[in-house]
Amino acid sequence: MNPIRIGLLGAGVVSSGVVKVLERNQAEIRRRAGRGIEVAQVGARSLDKARAALGSGVAITADLDAVATDPSIDIIVELIGGTTRAKELVLKAIAAGKHVVTANKALLAVHGTEIFAAASERGVMVAFEAAVAGGVPIIKALREGLTANRIQWIAGIINGTTNFILSEMRSKGLDFDVVLKEAQRLGYAEADPTFDIEGVDAAHKATIMSAIAFGIPVQFDKAYVEGISKLQAADITYAEQLGYRIKLLGITKRRDDLPGGGIELRVHPTLVPEKRLIANVEGAMNAVVVHGDAVGSTLYYGKGAGSEPTASAVVADLVDVTRLHTADPDHRVPHLAFQPDALDSTPILPIEDVVTSFYLRLRVADEAGVLARITGILAEHGISIDAVLQREAGDNENQTDLIILTHDTAEGRMNKATVQMQALPTVLQPIVRIRKEDLN
Amino acid sequence: MNPIRIGLLGAGVVSSGVVKVLERNQAEIRRRAGRGIEVAQVGARSLDKARAALGSGVAITADLDAVATDPSIDIIVELIGGTTRAKELVLKAIAAGKHVVTANKALLAVHGTEIFAAASERGVMVAFEAAVAGGVPIIKALREGLTANRIQWIAGIINGTTNFILSEMRSKGLDFDVVLKEAQRLGYAEADPTFDIEGVDAAHKATIMSAIAFGIPVQFDKAYVEGISKLQAADITYAEQLGYRIKLLGITKRRDDLPGGGIELRVHPTLVPEKRLIANVEGAMNAVVVHGDAVGSTLYYGKGAGSEPTASAVVADLVDVTRLHTADPDHRVPHLAFQPDALDSTPILPIEDVVTSFYLRLRVADEAGVLARITGILAEHGISIDAVLQREAGDNENQTDLIILTHDTAEGRMNKATVQMQALPTVLQPIVRIRKEDLN
Numbered sequence: 010m011n012p013i014r015i016g017l018l019g020a021g022v023v024s025s026g027v028v029k030v031l032e033r034n035q036a037e038i039r040r041r042a043g044r045g046i047e048v049a050q051v052g053a054r055s056l057d058k059a060r061a062a063l064g065s066g067v068a069i070t071a072d073l074d075a076v077a078t079d080p081s082i083d084i085i086v087e088l089i090g091g092t093t094r095a096k097e098l099v100l101k102a103i104a105a106g107k108h109v110v111t112a113n114k115a116l117l118a119v120h121g122t123e124i125f126a127a128a129s130e131r132g133v134m135v136a137f138e139a140a141v142a143g144g145v146p147i148i149k150a151l152r153e154g155l156t157a158n159r160i161q162w163i164a165g166i167i168n169g170t171t172n173f174i175l176s177e178m179r180s181k182g183l184d185f186d187v188v189l190k191e192a193q194r195l196g197y198a199e200a201d202p203t204f205d206i207e208g209v210d211a212a213h214k215a216t217i218m219s220a221i222a223f224g225i226p227v228q229f230d231k232a233y234v235e236g237i238s239k240l241q242a243a244d245i246t247y248a249e250q251l252g253y254r255i256k257l258l259g260i261t262k263r264r265d266d267l268p269g270g271g272i273e274l275r276v277h278p279t280l281v282p283e284k285r286l287i288a289n290v291e292g293a294m295n296a297v298v299v300h301g302d303a304v305g306s307t308l309y310y311g312k313g314a315g316s317e318p319t320a321s322a323v324v325a326d327l328v329d330v331t332r333l334h335t336a337d338p339d340h341r342v343p344h345l346a347f348q349p350d351a352l353d354s355t356p357i358l359p360i361e362d363v364v365t366s367f368y369l370r371l372r373v374a375d376e377a378g379v380l381a382r383i384t385g386i387l388a389e390h391g392i393s394i395d396a397v398l399q400r401e402a403g404d405n406e407n408q409t410d411l412i413i414l415t416h417d418t419a420e421g422r423m424n425k426a427t428v429q430m431q432a433l434p435t436v437l438q439p440i441v442r443i444r445k446e447d448l449n
Numbered sequence: 450m451n452p453i454r455i456g457l458l459g460a461g462v463v464s465s466g467v468v469k470v471l472e473r474n475q476a477e478i479r480r481r482a483g484r485g486i487e488v489a490q491v492g493a494r495s496l497d498k499a500r501a502a503l504g505s506g507v508a509i510t511a512d513l514d515a516v517a518t519d520p521s522i523d524i525i526v527e528l529i530g531g532t533t534r535a536k537e538l539v540l541k542a543i544a545a546g547k548h549v550v551t552a553n554k555a556l557l558a559v560h561g562t563e564i565f566a567a568a569s570e571r572g573v574m575v576a577f578e579a580a581v582a583g584g585v586p587i588i589k590a591l592r593e594g595l596t597a598n599r600i601q602w603i604a605g606i607i608n609g610t611t612n613f614i615l616s617e618m619r620s621k622g623l624d625f626d627v628v629l630k631e632a633q634r635l636g637y638a639e640a641d642p643t644f645d646i647e648g649v650d651a652a653h654k655a656t657i658m659s660a661i662a663f664g665i666p667v668q669f670d671k672a673y674v675e676g677i678s679k680l681q682a683a684d685i686t687y688a689e690q691l692g693y694r695i696k697l698l699g700i701t702k703r704r705d706d707l708p709g710g711g712i713e714l715r716v717h718p719t720l721v722p723e724k725r726l727i728a729n730v731e732g733a734m735n736a737v738v739v740h741g742d743a744v745g746s747t748l749y750y751g752k753g754a755g756s757e758p759t760a761s762a763v764v765a766d767l768v769d770v771t772r773l774h775t776a777d778p779d780h781r782v783p784h785l786a787f788q789p790d791a792l793d794s795t796p797i798l799p800i801e802d803v804v805t806s807f808y809l810r811l812r813v814a815d816e817a818g819v820l821a822r823i824t825g826i827l828a829e830h831g832i833s834i835d836a837v838l839q840r841e842a843g844d845n846e847n848q849t850d851l852i853i854l855t856h857d858t859a860e861g862r863m864n865k866a867t868v869q870m871q872a873l874p875t876v877l878q879p880i881v882r883i884r885k886e887d888l889n
């Protein structure tokens with residue numbers, strides 16, 4: 010059988026990985042897919058850069074639209090990133106009847122509904138394993154491996170840059186700014202690292218996982234997003250003394266306790282018990298825990314970025330699409346794991362309704378009655394306390410650090426309690442508040 | 450659309466899990482599969498026991514053959530275990546044109562070639578996600594998620610009983626016999642635990658993973674199998690002092706360094722660096738590390754046994770089969786991940802040709818020149834040393850424990866060196882030898 014012909018849009022690190030992996034493992038892939046997969050054409054804005062990145066073995070053109078609509082091409086692989094031009098090209102490819110494989114989480118988290126609808130209409134597949142956790146087949150696990158389950162929650166380290174920074178802050182006791190510079194020097198962080206360190210990238214990925222876990226549309230605009238740039242070394246140390254690690258987690262959770270239900274979708278620094286496997290995921294690695302009602306917790310771990318790890322996911326999608334491209338759409342996995350007519354409208358909850366436990370650090374005057382007043386305020390708001398740790402602040406003998414771990418509470422309550430505690434004259438600095446998850 | 454109709458063979462814990470999960474999550478499963486999945490009939494030897502296990506909602510018969518060939522049934526789920534009657538029934542179901550889902554690792558590891566051939570011939574699927582690592586979708590990851598890769602090795606904790614025993618031995622400093630009794634009391638070990646503790650169950654699973662990773666036939670008879678029943682508490686302690694944990698691993702590895710290639714397939718206690726995530730998998734949990742040339746190492750973790758975790762895998766297979774049961778066979782994933790005509794004959798290597806590093810413990814006379822003689826023998830056989838630890842044996846001042854970690858060597862060389870070392874008059878007890886893997 011003739012090889013299936015793909016068109017690559019973009020000539021960056023992932024494209025070059027795809028070209029390399031397809032070349033090197035062509036025999037192995039053909040043994041699996043029953044058919045070769047061949048790069049017919051690459052579309053890239055700069056021909057020179059593309060030639061340098063991809064070598065001389067592939068045909069390159071600057072006309073990306075021509076690639077997207079080339080009648081001789083079966084599958085378009087979109088690797089240019091961003092949400093404007095990428096959207097245009099993906100929709101054009103779909104309209105031309107081509108299947109699409111993409112690594113673009115921003116595109117799907119923001120425009121997924123429109124793109125999947127267009128693809129279903131045209132009877133083509135849009136595959137996106139590479140959009141979350143790089144080479145780790147987490148999309149496949151969620152869409153196919155765990156279909157027996159009512160999935161209850163997902164919590165993932167899905168941004169390597171921030172996990173690298175947090176790992177370094179903890180192991181070396183360094184401050185955020187120092188480690189960020191190191192990460193930039195090593196190539197783990199971009200020159201403008203905002204998307205990573207402020208949690209936006211993780212939120213794109215969490216949004217996609219949320220949709221395929223619960224059968225809801227992608228709703229990036231409803232995600233709560235908080236990054237790690239304000240995190241202080243002191244809190245990482247205190248957390249460790251209490252048996253926790255701080256990780257930037259993308260979390261999505263089904264809330265069956267609310268009338269009508271609800272779904273939490275959020276990214277923020279999180280205390281995790283150090284005995285959990287995910288707490289021990291270090292450096293730029295990714296890991297996702299999925300909790301289903303039948304299977305319990307399962308975890309998926311590996312490289313979440315990089316040329317060949319991401320290409321691994323792209324090529325796995327190419328093999329899937331190659332196998333199913335002439336199949337009846339009923340024989341394919343639905344884009345969002347659930348049949349399009351079975352998506353539901355369970356709302357994403359505002360952050361005030363999210364329930365977690367909390368780590369609180371208060372710099373207080375070292376005088377009698379302070380702890381009583383603070384715990385009194387928490388009690389007034391129905392927030393119960395799990396543990397208290399008091400530490401000399403070091404530089405000032407009249408002040409002390411008071412660390413409190415709470416039990417679960419709605420964020421709205423904690424907001425009110427925080428305002429009241431902050432107003433106490435004996436609370437001397439802004440209260441540090443970090444959410445905590447048990448992940449059992 | 451009418452629900453798809455399944456026939457269950459067996460009425461044990463997994464069957465009852467399948468019935469429960471299908472009932473409880475019917476709506477969720479239908480939203481995904483686009484069609485309900487209904488238990489039409491259960492075949493079980495004892496009707497009373499089956500009724501007690503499955504409740505009154507399902508039709509039960511003692512005529513298993515009738516279930517296997519019932520014209521109104523689409524998919525047969527084989528959960529009776531064993532390799533004789535199970536094989537008969539599975540082949541009967543296939544001959545009757547039914548798809549088969551099975552959790553039976555022994556059956557596939559031993560008779561897989563015959564069963565898959567019959568299924569291909571008849572154009573039906575045999576799905577077996579539940580056969581390895583229970584609810585963890587490792588079969589799907591290997592067959593579909595990592596298809597871009599030339600897989601290089603797999604190492605897995607794929608038997609919960611032995612991992613529970615090893616975890617308890619380490620954390621409580623207890624001997625094997627004591628912990629085995631505790632495991633039996635808690636239901637983690639069978640009354641006759643031989644299959645688990647001697648590594649046979651893990652070898653069945655490793656055999657299946659070996660076939661789908663490398664595209665070779667299942668060859669259980671070529672697997673090297675060594676269990677944990679001879680493991681001593683002292684070696685777990687020494688290993689820990691050196692920064693290692695001892696795990697019973699199922700390992701399969703591609704050896705490209707040999708002319709003509711070769712595949713290692715083995716189960717044995719193994720020292721693993723404690724900083725590896727898999728070294729920190731405790732209790733009855735399972736985890737599998739897969740190393741591919743593009744993606745690097747990925748890890749899959751979760752419950753490897755139990756009623757609903759195993760049912761999770763069975764039902765995921767049912768959803769896959771439901772989606773693809775009327776599809777052209779070309780649109781389905783090949784049974785062993787590779788096209789049947791693309792399986793190859795790379796040989797499974799004898800244990801003498803396996804390459805690992807070693808942990809050695811020698812009880813030696815505490816006198817001058819002992820270490821020199823031992824390291825001399827190792828050097829003579831081209832075995833280089835990574836670390837040496839000498840410890841007072843405690844009960845006898847004239848003896849000492851000498852622990853040596855070697856670099857990689859072929860097992861055959863180590864066998865020869867061991868015979869020579871053992872023959873030294875200053876080596877006072879049988880040498881303890883445990884293989885060691887870096888798993889990087």
